[in-house]
Amino acid sequence: FKVFASALGPTHCCVWESVGSMKRNRTGPVRPRLSRASRRKLAKLRSFGVPLVIWQLCAWCLLTGLCDGATPLDSLEAFAGLGALTAELARLGLLTFAYDVNNDTQRQDILSDHGFGFLLVLLLRLGPLGLLWLGICCSNWIWVSRSNTGRSHARPMGERRFAKVRRSNLMVSRGIVLLWVGAALELLLNLEQPFSSIMEFHDRFQQFLRMMHSKGLPFYRVRVLLGEFGAEIAKPLMIFTNSKIMEKVNAYRTTRITSSGLGSHYWPVSYTHLRAHETDSYLVCRLLLEK
Numbered sequence: 001f002k003v004f005a006s007a008l009g010p011t012h013c014c015v016w017e018s019v020g021s022m023k024r025n026r027t028g029p030v031r032p033r034l035s036r037a038s039r040r041k042l043a044k045l046r047s048f049g050v051p052l053v054i055w056q057l058c059a060w061c062l063l064t065g066l067c068d069g070a071t072p073l074d075s076l077e078a079f080a081g082l083g084a085l086t087a088e089l090a091r092l093g094l095l096t097f098a099y100d101v102n103n104d105t106q107r108q109d110i111l112s113d114h115g116f117g118f119l120l121v122l123l124l125r126l127g128p129l130g131l132l133w134l135g136i137c138c139s140n141w142i143w144v145s146r147s148n149t150g151r152s153h154a155r156p157m158g159e160r161r162f163a164k165v166r167r168s169n170l171m172v173s174r175g176i177v178l179l180w181v182g183a184a185l186e187l188l189l190n191l192e193q194p195f196s197s198i199m200e201f202h203d204r205f206q207q208f209l210r211m212m213h214s215k216g217l218p219f220y221r222v223r224v225l226l227g228e229f230g231a232e233i234a235k236p237l238m239i240f241t242n243s244k245i246m247e248k249v250n251a252y253r254t255t256r257i258t259s260s261g262l263g264s265h266y267w268p269v270s271y272t273h274l275r276a277h278e279t280d281s282y283l284v285c286r287l288l289l290e291k
Contacts, residue, residue, distance in 0.1 A: 038062040041124065041185060048184035049211060054120075054177055061121050072127030073097055078110070078119060078178070079135040089131075097122055110174050111167060123178055124185075132182045134191045136175045140168035141197040156201035173204040180208055183217065188243050195223065195236035212242070222246050228253035 034042070041062065045055050061067060073095050077086045080098035089096045099119055101109045109115035126132065140149050140158070149168075150159035158165040175191070182189050193199050200209075212219045219242055226235035228250070239246060 034059075034062060035068050038068060044184045044186075045181060048180065048215070050180055050184060051177065054181065057117065057120060058124060058181065061117070061124055066121045067124040070125055071095060073122065073125045073130060074127060075131035075133065076122050076126055077133045077135075078175070079137060081135065085133060110171060116174055119178065120181070123181055126182075126185070126187055128186065129188055131188045132178065132190070134175050134178065134189075136172055136191065136193070136199065137168070138194050138197050138199065140165065141172075141199045142194050143196045143198075151198060153198060153201060156198055157203060169202070172199055172202045176202070176204040176208050180211070183208075183212065183242060189241060190243075190246065191240040193238050193240070195238050197238070200240070217242065218244070220244060220247060222249060224249060225253075228255050230254060 042055070042059055045058055050058070075086070075089050075094060075096045076099065077083065077096065078099045080086055080100040080103075083098035083100070086096045086098040099108050099122065101115070106112070107114055107118045110119055123132065139145060141151065146152060149162070149165050151157070151165075157169055160166055160169070179189050179191065199205060209219060219240060222239045222241060224237045224239060226237055227233055229252075239249070
């Protein structure tokens with residue numbers, strides 16, 4: 001928190017102090033001012049059991065005014081890659097943001113303090129029923145890499161003595177925290193992964209699913225074959241979402257791949273990341289227009 005605050009200047013550092021603890025002076029305790037909308041957001045986060053340290057960081061972001069007064073975002077695409085989804089939504093007149101480390105290695109790296117703080121600010125700027133789309137890097141979670149990572153269904157966290165495994169675990173943990181905050185703020189959540197990924201067995205992911213179940217909130221798994229939306233090969237994909245409307249996604253496929261037609265086209269090993277093979281299909285855009 002202090003590292004991120006120091007990057008914004010001394011004024012914001014003072015606000016950080018007020019979040020961490022209420023200081024007293026001659027006139028009484030210092031009470032930070034929050035807008036009514038910000039107070040509602042913090043109340044929702046607390047009711048959803050968001051980890052305290054994340055709640056404090058959200059409170060700090062709201063206190064600094066980084067979220068208030070700004071035009072609400074319609075969608076946020078994290079790990080955006082080429083940003084085709086963002087481009088299509090922008091073409092429809094929606095206010096969007098594509099977050100990817102290739103765009104800015106300082107402010108758009110979720111593993112850095114500044115990058116995660118900036119992403120949290122963007123998340124808090126999403127308007128009602130805004131879209132959060134996560135495409136967390138999957139190379140550490142698909143079956144072809146399990147001999148190097150030591151991951152399995154029984155040991156999803158893998159061999160933590162390897163730096164790449166620890167970094168991947170941290171990336172997923174922070175990504176799931178974003179889903180947690182998004183669920184509390186009643187956003188439309190989507191997380192994409194290859195069909196062979198075991199990311200859903202990550203400890204934080206399981207904690208998030210238990211929280212959703214305890215709240216009586218559904219979290220769906222939708223299987224999509226990208227080959228049915230213009231990709232060269234099948235590329236089976238799993239989308240985790242809190243919106244039942246995503247189950248209609250296959251109604252917009254342009255072609256149909258039967259089980260007998262998969263054959264040599266069924267190559268989950270070749271899948272590295274959805275954003276590396278994006279097509280021009282208006283998959284999510286049409287669903288948003290229906291919403």
